[in-house]
Amino acid sequence: MKLLLKGARVIDPSQKMDARMDILIEEGKIAGCSSNIKASQDVSVVDLTGMIVAPGLIDMHVHLREPGLEYKETIASGSAAAVAGGFTSIACMPNTEPVNDNRSITEFIRRKAAEANLANVYPIGAISIGSEGRQLTEFWDLKEAGILALSDDGKPVMDAALMRRALEYASSLNLPVIQHCEDKNLSAGGLMNEGYYATILGLPGIPAIAEDVMVARDILIAEYTRTRIHIAHVSTAGAVRLIRSAKARGLNVTAETAPHYFTLTDESLQDYDTNYKVSPPLRSTADVAAIKEGLADGTLDVIACDHAPHGRTDKEVEFEYALNGISGLETSLGLSLNLVHEGILPLPELIAKMSCNPARILNLPKGTLIKGSDADITVIHPDRSWTVNVKAFRSRGKNSPFSGRKMQGRAVLTIVGGDIKYDGLASKT
Amino acid sequence: MMKLGKKDILGIQDMSIAEINLILETAESFLEISTREIKKVPTLRGKSVINLFYEASTRTRTSFEIAGKRLSADTINISASTSSVVKGETLIDTARNLEAMNPDIIVIRHSAAGAPHLLASLVRQSIINAGDGAHEHPSQALLDMMTIKEKKGKIAGLKVALVGDILHSRVARSNIYGLSKMGAQVVVAGPATMMPRDIDQMGVRAYTKLEDAIADADVVMMLRIQLEREKQNIFPSLREYAQHYCLNRTNIKLAKPDAIVMHPGPLNRGVEISPDIADDPDYSVILDQVNNGVAVRMALLYLLTGGNE
Numbered sequence: 001m002k003l004l005l006k007g008a009r010v011i012d013p014s015q016k017m018d019a020r021m022d023i024l025i026e027e028g029k030i031a032g033c034s035s036n037i038k039a040s041q042d043v044s045v046v047d048l049t050g051m052i053v054a055p056g057l058i059d060m061h062v063h064l065r066e067p068g069l070e071y072k073e074t075i076a077s078g079s080a081a082a083v084a085g086g087f088t089s090i091a092c093m094p095n096t097e098p099v100n101d102n103r104s105i106t107e108f109i110r111r112k113a114a115e116a117n118l119a120n121v122y123p124i125g126a127i128s129i130g131s132e133g134r135q136l137t138e139f140w141d142l143k144e145a146g147i148l149a150l151s152d153d154g155k156p157v158m159d160a161a162l163m164r165r166a167l168e169y170a171s172s173l174n175l176p177v178i179q180h181c182e183d184k185n186l187s188a189g190g191l192m193n194e195g196y197y198a199t200i201l202g203l204p205g206i207p208a209i210a211e212d213v214m215v216a217r218d219i220l221i222a223e224y225t226r227t228r229i230h231i232a233h234v235s236t237a238g239a240v241r242l243i244r245s246a247k248a249r250g251l252n253v254t255a256e257t258a259p260h261y262f263t264l265t266d267e268s269l270q271d272y273d274t275n276y277k278v279s280p281p282l283r284s285t286a287d288v289a290a291i292k293e294g295l296a297d298g299t300l301d302v303i304a305c306d307h308a309p310h311g312r313t314d315k316e317v318e319f320e321y322a323l324n325g326i327s328g329l330e331t332s333l334g335l336s337l338n339l340v341h342e343g344i345l346p347l348p349e350l351i352a353k354m355s356c357n358p359a360r361i362l363n364l365p366k367g368t369l370i371k372g373s374d375a376d377i378t379v380i381h382p383d384r385s386w387t388v389n390v391k392a393f394r395s396r397g398k399n400s401p402f403s404g405r406k407m408q409g410r411a412v413l414t415i416v417g418g419d420i421k422y423d424g425l426a427s428k429t
Numbered sequence: 430m431m432k433l434g435k436k437d438i439l440g441i442q443d444m445s446i447a448e449i450n451l452i453l454e455t456a457e458s459f460l461e462i463s464t465r466e467i468k469k470v471p472t473l474r475g476k477s478v479i480n481l482f483y484e485a486s487t488r489t490r491t492s493f494e495i496a497g498k499r500l501s502a503d504t505i506n507i508s509a510s511t512s513s514v515v516k517g518e519t520l521i522d523t524a525r526n527l528e529a530m531n532p533d534i535i536v537i538r539h540s541a542a543g544a545p546h547l548l549a550s551l552v553r554q555s556i557i558n559a560g561d562g563a564h565e566h567p568s569q570a571l572l573d574m575m576t577i578k579e580k581k582g583k584i585a586g587l588k589v590a591l592v593g594d595i596l597h598s599r600v601a602r603s604n605i606y607g608l609s610k611m612g613a614q615v616v617v618a619g620p621a622t623m624m625p626r627d628i629d630q631m632g633v634r635a636y637t638k639l640e641d642a643i644a645d646a647d648v649v650m651m652l653r654i655q656l657e658r659e660k661q662n663i664f665p666s667l668r669e670y671a672q673h674y675c676l677n678r679t680n681i682k683l684a685k686p687d688a689i690v691m692h693p694g695p696l697n698r699g700v701e702i703s704p705d706i707a708d709d710p711d712y713s714v715i716l717d718q719v720n721n722g723v724a725v726r727m728a729l730l731y732l733l734t735g736g737n738e
Contacts, residue, residue: 196627200442202542202564202599205626272543316521318541320562 002026003418004039008048008379012055013352014368023053025375028418033369046413046425048379054351055367056088056376056416060149060358061178061232061256061304062329064090064121067108068097073309073396075109079118081307081329081395083422086411088376089120089366090307090329091358093153094131101126101137106145118421120376122362124149127166127177131155136166143173148362151178153232154279156214158184164221171227176361178230179218181239182280186210191320193266193281201269203319206281212238219246219253228252230361233306235261235280237290244299254361255294256302259335260326260401262291268401274315274322275401278308292344301357303350305332309397327397331388333380334407341408347382379413379425386410433732437549437556440565441606449607453575455728456721462499463723473502476734477532480506481523482559483539488694488719489559489568493536496726502734505532520544521551528552533734537561555733563597568729569693570603572722574611576714577648579721580689585612590642590684592674593652593701594623594663595635600693601652605631618642619674622663639674646684650691651676651701667700677703681712689714 003025010021010033022037023030039045059082065073073081075092082090092109094100100109106123113121125147129135132155139150150170156179157163163179170177187210192198194205215231219242222229234240234257246253260278265285268276276282294300308325315322336354339345345353355378359367366376388405390398414422433448441449462470478497482490490506497504509523518526520539524547527535534555537545542562549556560566577584589608595601595617608615609632617628618636628635636642643649654670664670676690690702690712698704707713 194626196630199625199627200602200631202562202602204563207626272546313519317519318539318547319543320541 001418002043003415004037004043004045005048005053005377005379006045008051008053010053010369011348011351012369013348014055014356015370017369018348023369023377025415025418028375030369030371030373030375032371051412052347052380052382054378054380055355055369056414057086057333057354057378057411058089058358058364058367059087059304059307059329059332060091060302060362061258062090062092062307063095063309063325064092065096065309066112067105071311071396072314075112075121076116076118077394077396078307078309078329079113079116079121081393082119083414083416084394085329085331086333086378086380086414087119087329088378088414088416089122089364091122091124091149091362093124093151094126095154099126099131100124101129101131103141103145106142106147110146119416122148122364124151124178126150127152127157128162133157133159133162136162136169139169139173139175143175147175148364149176149178151180151232153178153180156180156182156184160217160221163218164225167222167227167229168225171225174363176228176230176363178232179214180232181211181214181218183210183213186213190281191277192269193283195266195284197266197269201272208236208238208283208287211236211280212242215239215242219243219251222253223251228254231255233258233261233280233304234291234294234300235283235287237287240290240294240299244294244297247299254301255299256304257291257295257300258304258306259328259332262288262295262339263335264401272319273401274317274319275326275399277319277322277324278326279324292339295339295353296344301353302361303332303336303353304358305329307395309395310399311396315399325399326401327393327395327399329395330393331400331402334386334388334410335402337382337407337409375415375418377415378411380409381412382409384408384410384412438567438729438733439545439549439556439558441567441570441603441610442565444567446610449571449574449611452571452725452728452732453578455732456571456575456724459724459727459731460721462727463720468499469501470499471501472731473497473500473734476534477503477505478534478536478730479527479532480504481509481527481535481537482507483509483537483544484560486538486559489538492719492722493559493726496723496730499723500727500730502730520547524548524551528554534730557729557733560599562599563602564599565603566599567603568722568726569600570607572718572725573604573650573691574607575721575725576691576718577689579717580714581647584608587613587647588616588645589613589648589650590616590618590646591650591652592618592639592642592676594654594658595619595628595652596623596625597655597658598652604650605633609633616642620664639676640680640683643680644683646688648689648691649676649681649684653693653695654697654701656697671700675699675701675703676706678705681706688712691715691718694719
């Protein structure tokens with residue numbers, strides 16, 4: 001099928017393009033991008049006047065829960081949530097049951113993703129067997145099976161020697177290593193950010209230094225071993241400062257943050273609403289300001305939502321027993337567009353943080369609209385007002401603190417490999 | 430008489446000065462019932478109160494039970510274990526089942542901060558927080574305020590020192606809110622490991638030395654040390670803690686000569702309070718606190734079930 005997208009403002013940060021263009025899609029690839037392409041008879045034309053056309057958005061940090069925790073999410077439901085949120089590609093963390101620490105799990109995930117046939121799903125393999133922090137997984141085998149990064153997300157590598165070996169071994173395969181930075185001794189028993197609100201709520205605190213200490217350590221290990229490291233979901237001012245100075249020294253450090261870390265603070269926890277319970281925890285106003293600064297000055301390369309769907313039984317309990325996470329794929333773009341509305345990021349920079357930057361970090365030939373590349377495209381209606389309705393989520397996880405929130409702007413058309421996988425052009429919401 | 434404008438008693442943080450005064454005055458009027466030959470009035474006949482305790486408690490549970498019985502309410506005690514949380518019934522299901530049995534008030538104690546708030550959001554009955562994690566223990570703060578008022582004639586303008594493990598203390602938090610609202614100057618003391626972060630933003634002055642905190646204090650409130658904190662390296666040893674944070678004959682002299690000494694109990698004699706202070710009627714009002722506790726809880730049950738309707 002040939003598709004001609006007409007009249008949109010095309011923003012492709014990979015080629016520094018921001019202009020009114022037409023885009024022709026043929027055989028699943030970008031066949032052309034120029035002003036006023038004439039439609040031949042066999043082409044379906046989509047009028048996108050007033051819309052933004054961007055390279056397909058990539059979320060490099062999601063949890064799809066399958067295998068093992070299908071009551072929270074499946075690869076199919078998570079993929080459906082992805083395309084509905086405007087994401088053409090997602091990278092899924094290995095903390096399934098069993099953990100994605102071997103070829104057969106990786107192959108299973110890829111097969112399920114192919115069956116779902118919605119978004120591109122890229123498995124991330126575990127750094128250590130069972131993510132238990134003791135013995136390295138077979139990086140080579142996992143890479144051949146299709147992983148494109150390594151992480152023990154949620155169970156950070158506490159052993160510095162193991163982290164060193166992981167970075168070194170992964171570097172010989174050019175596999176990025178993603179670390180959830182949390183010193184588990186410093187965070188032990190903690191339920192929310194340590195500070196005034198934890199004090200008045202009587203909840204055990206997780207200090208910002210639990211994150212900062214491990215960010216500092218991993219930067220030092222990466223520097224010493226001359227390898228690269230990607231820091232997941234940065235939430236603290238201290239981590240932003242450390243990453244900024246590492247980049248200034250020319251180190252190969254990249255970092256992401258999640259929409260909730262620039263949208264919410266620990267003040268939101270005052271009603272013990274478990275939908276606000278995330279890891280790392282929501283931080284202070286000063287941290288939120290630092291995250292925005294880090295996004296604006298390029299310290300933080302990527303926005304990834306840490307999509308963490310849960311079942312009702314995981315959240316409808318006492319705060320202490322509730323699991324961490326937000327079902328984020330369907331609100332990520334809307335919340336991120338607020339950065340543009342607030343004047344923190346120009347739209348092309350936001351799109352870069354959600355497409356070509358994660359593609360570059362993951363060594364993916366995506367995040368671009370250059371001729372010949374895969375026709376992964378996200379069409380954004382920049383003005384559409386809508387209200388978050390968790391009941392309408394494609395994700396099985398309805399756990400979102402953003403339920404009922406008013407948004408401006410959303411993905412209205414998601415094209416993966418030239419095929420339309422989500423079409424909300426005619427929708428009113 | 431004014432009525433209490435709330436369904437639940439979850440904490441002192443969201444309580445107004447007028448509400449605190451109403452509860453204290455109501456409690457004072459109930460004190461006399463406990464001195465009668467027949468310690469029972471028919472006020473709450475036909476009402477039922479469930480004491481749902483997820484955490485061990487003798488004093489508070491008994492106090493609520495006696496309070497209910499003196500007002501002729503039917504009181505039912507349920508001891509649940511939080512250890513069954515993983516495989517057992519959820520708090521939400523327990524709440525819905527209890528609600529279906531149509532009691533009037535549920536008194537809950539739980540080790541998880543916020544558990545009473547979850548319960549209150551789910552059921553139509555009134556919820557009284559009898560202590561949730563390190564968050565609040567409103568009936569304790571109310572009985573403490575009642576005791577201070579009784580002994581000192583006022584609360585406003587007094588200096589009150591809270592000493593001990595402020596970090597893990599719900600009694601401290603509720604008292605900080607209550608006493609500050611009522612115009613007292615509240616100071617806290619304990620080793621830095623027992624001091625919650627940003628405690629100064631609660632409007633209190635924090636000291637690391639007991640002596641600095643209790644200097645010229647009108648009220649000294651010693652908090653119980655949980656013995657298991659030693660293992661968490663909150664302090665090195667009970668021995669060392671007692672050497673520096675135990676209220677005794679010597680350091681009490683730093684407080685005002687007519688200072689009163691309080692403790693929410695149970696006491697660790699010789700750890701946070703020396704026996705001769707705890708038992709000295711010139712200082713100790715610990716048993717008055719217990720007595721007032723029954724009256725405060727009677728007042729709460731009475732006011733929540735409609736007061737003077």
